[in-house]
Amino acid sequence: MISIRQRKGVKPTEVPEDYAAQEANVKLENKLPSGGTSRRLWKLLSFMVGGTIALCIGLLTSVYLATLHENDLWFSNIKEVEREISFRTECGLYYSYYKQMLQAPTLMQGFHGLIYDNKTESMKTINLLQRMNIYQEVFLSILYRVLPIQKYLEPVYFYIYTLFGLQAIYVTALYITSWLLSGTWLSGLLAAFWYVTNRIDTTRVEFTIPLRENWALPFFAIQIAAITYFLRPNLQPLSERLTLLAIFVSTFLFSLTWQFNQFMMLMQALVLFTLDSLDMLPAAKKILNLKSDEHIFKFLKAKFGFGATRDFDANLYLCEEAFGLLPFNTFGRLSDTLLFYAYIFVLSITVMAALAVAFHNLSDSANQQSMGQMGKCTIILKPETAYNLIHTILFGFLALSTMRMKYLWTSHMCVFASFGLCSPEIWELLLKLIHLYNPKRICIMRYSVPILILLYLCYKFWPGMMDELSELREFYDPDTVELMNWINSNTPRKAVFAGSMQLLAGVKLCTGRTLTNHPHYEDNSLRERTKAVYQIYAKRSPEDVHTLLRSFGADYVILEDSICYERRHQRGCRLRDLLDIANGHMMDGPGENDPDLKLAGHPRFCEEIKRNLPPYTAYFTRVFQNKTFHVYKLSRNK
Numbered sequence: 001m002i003s004i005r006q007r008k009g010v011k012p013t014e015v016p017e018d019y020a021a022q023e024a025n026v027k028l029e030n031k032l033p034s035g036g037t038s039r040r041l042w043k044l045l046s047f048m049v050g051g052t053i054a055l056c057i058g059l060l061t062s063v064y065l066a067t068l069h070e071n072d073l074w075f076s077n078i079k080e081v082e083r084e085i086s087f088r089t090e091c092g093l094y095y096s097y098y099k100q101m102l103q104a105p106t107l108m109q110g111f112h113g114l115i116y117d118n119k120t121e122s123m124k125t126i127n128l129l130q131r132m133n134i135y136q137e138v139f140l141s142i143l144y145r146v147l148p149i150q151k152y153l154e155p156v157y158f159y160i161y162t163l164f165g166l167q168a169i170y171v172t173a174l175y176i177t178s179w180l181l182s183g184t185w186l187s188g189l190l191a192a193f194w195y196v197t198n199r200i201d202t203t204r205v206e207f208t209i210p211l212r213e214n215w216a217l218p219f220f221a222i223q224i225a226a227i228t229y230f231l232r233p234n235l236q237p238l239s240e241r242l243t244l245l246a247i248f249v250s251t252f253l254f255s256l257t258w259q260f261n262q263f264m265m266l267m268q269a270l271v272l273f274t275l276d277s278l279d280m281l282p283a284a285k286k287i288l289n290l291k292s293d294e295h296i297f298k299f300l301k302a303k304f305g306f307g308a309t310r311d312f313d314a315n316l317y318l319c320e321e322a323f324g325l326l327p328f329n330t331f332g333r334l335s336d337t338l339l340f341y342a343y344i345f346v347l348s349i350t351v352m353a354a355l356a357v358a359f360h361n362l363s364d365s366a367n368q369q370s371m372g373q374m375g376k377c378t379i380i381l382k383p384e385t386a387y388n389l390i391h392t393i394l395f396g397f398l399a400l401s402t403m404r405m406k407y408l409w410t411s412h413m414c415v416f417a418s419f420g421l422c423s424p425e426i427w428e429l430l431l432k433l434i435h436l437y438n439p440k441r442i443c444i445m446r447y448s449v450p451i452l453i454l455l456y457l458c459y460k461f462w463p464g465m466m467d468e469l470s471e472l473r474e475f476y477d478p479d480t481v482e483l484m485n486w487i488n489s490n491t492p493r494k495a496v497f498a499g500s501m502q503l504l505a506g507v508k509l510c511t512g513r514t515l516t517n518h519p520h521y522e523d524n525s526l527r528e529r530t531k532a533v534y535q536i537y538a539k540r541s542p543e544d545v546h547t548l549l550r551s552f553g554a555d556y557v558i559l560e561d562s563i564c565y566e567r568r569h570q571r572g573c574r575l576r577d578l579l580d581i582a583n584g585h586m587m588d589g590p591g592e593n594d595p596d597l598k599l600a601g602h603p604r605f606c607e608e609i610k611r612n613l614p615p616y617t618a619y620f621t622r623v624f625q626n627k628t629f630h631v632y633k634l635s636r637n638k
Contacts, residue, residue: 050185054175057192058168064196066164068468069206073475075160081484082475083156084509090519091210093120093505095159097134100512101141102155110141119514121526122496122553132520133259136215163209166218170203170411171195173221178415178422180228181385182446187422190450194414197337197461201330202410213407216258221411223250223268224391231383259522264408267398271390312531312582319573326400334410337461338453343413346420350381350389353429357381380425392416421453422446479628483558484510486624486631491556498533498549499558507558516552531582537563538579539600542609546619549634557620559630564606576604 070076073086087095097114104110114128128134144150144158153161174195175188195202205214226246229235235243255261334340357380392412399409420426427445431437487497488511497507501519508515517530532548536557549557566574577587585600586593602608609616610630624631 046185050179050188053185053189054172054179054192057175057189058170058172061171061192061196062164062168064465064469065167065199065203065206066161069160069164069209071469071472072207074472075475078475079481080156081481081510082477085477085480085484085506086475087210087506087509088208089502090505091208092509093518093520094132094134094137094210094212096505096509096512097128097132098137098141098159099155099509101138102144107142107145111138114138119512120508120518121529122514122516131523133212133215133257135256160209163205163214166215167203167205170218170221173218173225174411174415177221177225177228177388178419180225180232181388181415181419182422183424184422184446186447186450187418190418190421190454191414193454193457194337194339194418195411196465197457198334198339198410198414201333201406202414203407212258212260216254216261217407217411219250219254219257220264220408223247223254224388224412226250227387228384231387233383259520267394271387271394312578319569319578324403326403326406330406334413337457339413339417342417342421342453346417346423346426347389347392349426349430350385350420353381353425354386354389382425385419385425388412388416388419418450421450479626480506482626483624483629483631487511487513490623495555496553497556497558498536498552498554500534500560500563501530503558503560514553516549516554534575534579535605537576537604537606538583539585539602539604540583541602542605542616542619545605546634550636554634556623557632557634559606559609559632561628561630564604576606 073083075083075086078086084092084095100113101107101110104113114134116125117128118125120126120128129138140159140162144155149158171192175185175192177188178191179185179188181187203214204211208214223246226243230240230243230247251265255265258264331340334343392409395405395409395412399406424442424446427442428437431441431445484506487495487507491511491513493512494514496514496516497504498516499507501517501521504515504517505519507513508518517526517533521527521530529552533552533554535545535548536559563575566576568574571577571587571589571591572581580587580600581594581597583600584597586597588604609620609632612622619635620632621635622630623633
């Protein structure tokens with residue numbers, strides 16, 4: 001790959017004649033007073049127009065996503081408990097700490113409650129600021145308490161509007177990166193349009209607002225834009241210092257807001273290492289906290305075929321759709337907007353240019369004469385282009401292997417494809433390859449193709465976007481609302497609840513009750529605890545289940561029919577199957593089992609307890625039920 005220090009694909013002594021003539025003409029034009037003045041005015045006007053469009057399209061994207069969220073849930077008119085339930089799975093857990101900070105009498109008491117928390121994991125006191133990435137919730141709660149907005153804006157709106165505001169920053173950063181690479185803001189506009197029209201595959205912020213990636217990816221995009229600018233030649237000292245400051249701040253904020261930041265930082269290091277090998281990377285036992293992240297390595301080992309596993313945590317990830325391979329229909333959606341076709345076109349040309357430049361740079365002195373002939377092809381690969389090329393390739397491999405990571409790739413795909421269509425270097429190389437090179441043709445192609453695509457996107461997708469904005473729906477989950485209201489009205493404030501990770505996050509947010517386990521899965525002892533609690537869906541005796549739950553201080557256990565009788569996953573990937581395999585028991589239903597699996601000595605707990613037989617009623621008393629949930633109180637005298 002091209003070295004950072006060597007800015008061109010040819011050596012200074014081998015500059016082709018036509019390229020040198022072009023450079024001379026540019027220098028001559030800059031010396032002319034009228035020409036120089038008009039060029040500066042044109043650049044200033046272009047910068048102002050492009051910058052204004054960047055800000056406007058970022059804000060419009062933010063408003064568009066916020067409106068979709070409002071229309072989908074009728075968020076402004078539903079009850080507070082329904083708003084909180086709409087923060088599904090770990091989203092509710094994260095939002096609960098924002099709510100907890102606001103409800104604290106003073107900020108110091110709020111901090112104390114987070115540092116010495118005994119409600120998130122029963123019978124344990126943990127430092128939430130150390131264990132979880134919730135600094136953003138703490139910061140927002142402080143801002144809300146300090147700023148004079150409490151009379152005009154509810155806490156939940158301050159929270160979600162901040163997240164949608166970050167989307168404006170995200171889109172603006174993508175716009176700027178594409179602009180920096182191509183030299184025209186038209187490229188940034190196309191990147192933003194592609195981001196919005198491919199919304200299903202580029203973001204999920206409107207229905208999973210508090211997820212850590214929605215906080216972190218805007219800062220990651222700023223970091224990429226800053227590094228792209230930093231790799232440009234001949235930066236002024238002030239610009240260089242400001243860019244380094246932007247890199248530092250964005251990297252710090254990104255690392256602070258996402259628990260998977262270490263993997264992304266490792267990827268960044270690999271990109272920069274490939275560009276210019278300045279030093280060796282330290283060993284991976286040094287970078288990562290292996291004990292906390294060992295489930296990731298078990299998952300990766302099993303996923304890429306390095307041996308089957310019966311590990312419950314690894315299989316839990318393997319069976320989740322979000323951690324599976326990227327579905328093939330993703331490419332169909334990306335092709336409908338022409339994004340995928342444009343991306344493959346630009347990627348192919350850029351990869352060929354990168355290979356040619358790498359071959360040229362790595363050739364020894366004995367081949368300099370023959371390579372000098374090759375230099376006449378004027379193959380140029382700028383360092384910032386090489387940086388983004390390696391980035392998009394690594395993002396692509398990551399997304400293809402793990403669907404949840406597609407949001408990194410698809411947003412960068414918008415940037416990379418739009419840059420290439422507006423890049424003079426890409427069109428110059430292509431036109432030379434087909435022997436149609438002409439400076440005027442380059443200018444025509446780099447502006448006409450993006451404009452035609454923008455017109456196509458507006459024609460095809462504008463009506464659908466307007467329909468989305470006018471479609472009104474409402475949040476509806478009466479069973480969960482009934483459960484949360486019952487818990488608030490009929491259980492002690494200090495009661496401890498056991499159940500699924502996803503549901504308990506909502507219990508924490510809506511009721512403030514203490515939990516046995518929760519969805520922030522990045523802790524080894526918590527994973528062991530969750531596996532033990534999940535025995536309520538395994539084939540275990542009532543005595544065993546009672547002993548396990550009481551060891552975590554549980555007073556109530558919530559059983560969900562959707563898990564006990566799960567049909568969403570195929571056999572072998574249902575939660576009850578994962579538990580059976582981990583326990584060495586044969587799975588239910590038709591199909592093969594491994595020969596060493598044995599018949600369980602007890603029926604499935606979540607099914608048998610509903611029969612109210614004496615062995616179960618001696619330990620568990622049903623206190624609530626509806627069509628979805630069954631709540632049992634644990635006896636204390638056993």
